[in-house]
Amino acid sequence: MHVKKIYIRWMPYLLFLCFIFLVTTRSLAPFAVIYSIAAAILLAYLWFSKSKVRTKLALSFLYLIILALQQVLTALYLFSGGDSWMVFTIKKVAAILMIFVPFLIGYFHYLYTLQREFSIKEATSISFEMLREVYLIGAGYKTKWQKSKNSLSRDNLNEILKDIPRHSYTKYLNKNTLTEAYFEECEKSLKDEHLYIVISSTGSPASEVISLFTNKAYNHVSLSFDRDLKTIISYNGGENITLPGLNQEKITSFNKKSDASVIVYELQAPKEKKQLIIDKVREINEKGSAYNLVGLVTKVSLRPNIMFCSQFVYKILQFAELEYFRDSAAKIKPTDFVERDYYRKLAFCYEIKFNETL
Structure with missing residues (x-):
């Protein structure tokens, strides 16, 4: 078994x-x-x-x-x-x-x-169930085929393959990307004793391909120290602006498809814990980081600061002893932060649907 x-x-x-x-x-x-x-x-x-x-x-x-x-x-x-x-x-x-x-x-x-x-009688009853099953399977495959056609479109594949050479699986590429102004905003957020977990359905080429294997609409997760998401960060590919690794994110950059959306949850986090996490983020920023593209498949990280988005968020929570479910960080999917919240540690804050707000 x-x-x-x-x-x-x-x-x-x-x-x-x-x-x-x-x-x-x-x-x-x-x-x-x-x-x-x-x-x-x-x-x-x-x-x-x-x-x-x-x-x-x-x-x-x-x-x-x-x-x-x-x-x-x-x-x-x-x-x-x-x-x-x-x-x-x-x-x-x-x-x-x-x-x-x-x-x-x-x-x-x-x-x-x-x-x-089977006999005629049995065949009649089984045929109906069989046809129903075949219909459902066919409908499922049709949906998946349509989705895979969109996800594996020429533009998506072209962008993913062009992006691969920008990544490294053995050395840190991204260093000191987060500015002092960013950390000042983080310090201002200490009076709010919450962390904000943000899951998003962005429509980026990588996200669309990942969704074929996870069967989830939301395939990216970020962390913010404030409710307005001024301090939102995660591991990503850098949007061809910065190098792949730990980067500050802009919510507007998540709007890459007609039904793109973001859901924000809050998690209780005492001031001391938030300060601990801010210091850890500063340390990663100074030492360097890289996006763990290969780890999405292999579930292996060759160096501590080479991670993907859900791996980073889980490790940060674990570092501050704020994790609310147990698993290997490399196995965590973005939706796990919501779906595996068995003890209801998260509270829903708000949702952004870009096609309704823009």
């Missing part, structure tokens, strides 16, 4: 890494190997099943035809050469989608087999 949980937890991240590898590779070989392995797995499963020999022969022929078409299309069309970077990337996404074609054929055969193995 424990192995199954680990498998379920890590599979999305492994698939994400495979997807990134296949999108960025310039070689035909990985696709050829994956197509062949997929065909071999399906053929082995088919011939060990209890299907009739005639069915096995027909499906085997179909799988081999699909494999041949995959190899030919990939070699002659997708990797024909002479394409721009963007066209080549779109072609590779098409090549990735072709991996699932034989599995889809196998799934339809499975549904057909289920239908035939």
Whole structure:
């Protein structure tokens, strides 16, 4: 059971890494190997099943035809050469989608087999449930497909891939970005014995891609020392203005899509605890920081001040002994701060919906 949980937890991240590898590779070989392995797995499963020999022969022929078409299309069309970077990337996404074609054929055969193995009466009742289930699954896939189409748009992929070279996973890039004026504002907030946790649905390219794996609308979390968010900070990519790492944020920069929104919660924090956190933020600012882009997938940080947004917020709360649920900081998602508030430590403050306020 424990192995199954680990498998379920890590599979999305492994698939994400495979997807990134296949999108960025310039070689035909990985696709050829994956197509062949997929065909071999399906053929082995088919011939060990209890299907009739005639069915096995027909499906085997179909799988081999699909494999041949995959190899030919990939070699002659997708990797024909002479394409721009963007066209080549779109072609590779098409090549990735072709991996699932034989599995889809196998799934339809499975549904057909289920239908035939039951009596007329049983089949009638099961067919209805099956159709309902297939409809719901189809509707879910349609929604996900539409969402993934938007998230993996040409502009989003282009921006993400261009941003990758700006990051470092071993050294601090961002240093002394927070000014003395910022820390003066933090000191002014000490009379307000609250910290403010801000979760946001921004529509940034990175946020949209992350949402495909988290299935959450809100994929960024920030920390503020004041209710008006003058002192809001988090780990981010720097918006091409500052280097990736710990940065002060502007709420207006969160408005990157038509339904962008921000929700603000307050957490009780005595003056001494807030001062402790301000001092810690100052220390990180002086020592340096970097955004943990790789850690989003691997859940590993090579140095203490290399973090992503939710990792930072949780560690800061933990440092001041203000955390209200327990987990490894690298596993925390932005929505966990709300969803795992079992003891109701947070209080809702307000929500900003940019399409209504601007």
